[in-house]
Amino acid sequence: MSFKDNLLRKININNTANKVLGSIGPPDSERKTDKATMRRLLEMSPYTLHKKRDLDLYIKGNPEEKGEILVLDNELAIYNTTSDDVALRKSPTIKEMVSIRNAIKILSDSDVVISKKEESVNTIRKECINLIDLSFNKADIEEIEKEGSASLENGYSEGVIESLSLFAELLGFSPPPKAFKMRHCEIIGHLAKKESGEIVFGPAVIYSLAYNTLKLIEKKIGSFDKGEMEYFKQVVAENQEASKEGADVFQYLKEAVVRKGR
Numbered sequence: 001m002s003f004k005d006n007l008l009r010k011i012n013i014n015n016t017a018n019k020v021l022g023s024i025g026p027p028d029s030e031r032k033t034d035k036a037t038m039r040r041l042l043e044m045s046p047y048t049l050h051k052k053r054d055l056d057l058y059i060k061g062n063p064e065e066k067g068e069i070l071v072l073d074n075e076l077a078i079y080n081t082t083s084d085d086v087a088l089r090k091s092p093t094i095k096e097m098v099s100i101r102n103a104i105k106i107l108s109d110s111d112v113v114i115s116k117k118e119e120s121v122n123t124i125r126k127e128c129i130n131l132i133d134l135s136f137n138k139a140d141i142e143e144i145e146k147e148g149s150a151s152l153e154n155g156y157s158e159g160v161i162e163s164l165s166l167f168a169e170l171l172g173f174s175p176p177p178k179a180f181k182m183r184h185c186e187i188i189g190h191l192a193k194k195e196s197g198e199i200v201f202g203p204a205v206i207y208s209l210a211y212n213t214l215k216l217i218e219k220k221i222g223s224f225d226k227g228e229m230e231y232f233k234q235v236v237a238e239n240q241e242a243s244k245e246g247a248d249v250f251q252y253l254k255e256a257v258v259r260k261g262r
Contacts, residue, residue: 003140004147006132007166009044016041017125024076024117033074038121042070044128052083053091059083060127068114076120081112138258141170145254149247155212161186164207167253171260177201179223182236184210190220199223205249206236215242216249 001009020038025031039056042049047058047070056072057063069079069086079086088096089109096102115123144166151159164186167173174191177199181187189204202220207213217235221228234240244252 001133003134003136004144004166006134007169008162010129010132010134011165011169013041013044013125013128016044017121017128020121021118024121033076033117035072035074038072038076041121041124041128042072044131045124046127046131047124050083052087055087055091057083057086070120070124075116077109077116078114078120078123079109079112080114085112136261141254141257145250148250148253152212152214152247152250157207157209157212160207160212160214163250164188164205167205167250167257170257171253173205176204177223179229180204180221180232182206182233184208185236189217192220194222196224203243204232205253206242208236208238211238213238214246214249216244216252218243218252 016037020034020041023031023034023037042058045058045060047060047068048063050057050059050063058070058072059067060069061067063083066082067080069081069083071077071079071086071090073090085105088102089105089112092102092106097106114120144163148160148163148167151157151163165188168188172190173188176182176187176189177191179199180189180201186207186209187204189201192200194200200220200222202217204217204221206215206217208215215235217232221232223229231240235242
């Protein structure tokens with residue numbers, strides 16, 4: 001697969017993991033973990049599905065040996081034990097429960113549990129990403145730039161947004177915080193927060209879905225600075241000149257990635 005395809009795969013893994021994390025409730029809550037989305041994440045991982053009793057066990061490595069096993073339920077516990085032991089602890093038969101030794105295992109799994117919930121999701125996320133070759137060269141970045149510029153020229157918004165998402169991943173850019181969100185715009189940028197609580201956003205890239213225009217604000221803008229915030233809004237409204245516009249924005253992003261990679 002190409003570098004672009006692999007990077008898109010990484011973005012999909014992160015989005016999928018974040019969706020699962022967003023579904024997990026606090027202890028003793030009635031919120032249900034999004035198991036369907038977690039299943040999609042596991043399908044991209046080195047874990048394989050094995051049915052045992054009424055359990056969906058995702059096992060890393062040989063299912064006949066002791067190893068790492070995730071149980072797809074509300075807890076998302078990862079065990080370091082055998083599948084038979086997990087079945088005993090999670091779905092015991094009446095015959096198994098009459099044994100005192102088994103009862104102790106059923107009542108407490110702390111001796112074999114590696115992680116649960118959020119920690120387990122992040123473990124699987126990392127293992128999914130570790131399967132991907134994310135090495136790249138300058139030509140790979142130039143290709144993303146060219147595709148983004150061509151999409152902008154042709155008014156193909158999905159292509160522009162895809163290229164921007166790739167550059168956002170490479171540069172560590174974030175979606176805009178609430179103060180910087182604008183209607184009908186896709187916005188990415190460098191995000192930081194001061195000790196005072198002020199949000200600092202920038203450099204920032206603004207793509208207008210309504211006008212198919214692409215703009216860059218190169219400086220950092222603090223959310224407490226009314227003048228700078230007004231400047232940001234005027235650039236978005238096409239009433240103020242941006243630092244760069246059009247295909248020059250993709251060139252800027254390409255050069256930023258190349259500098260970062262040195």
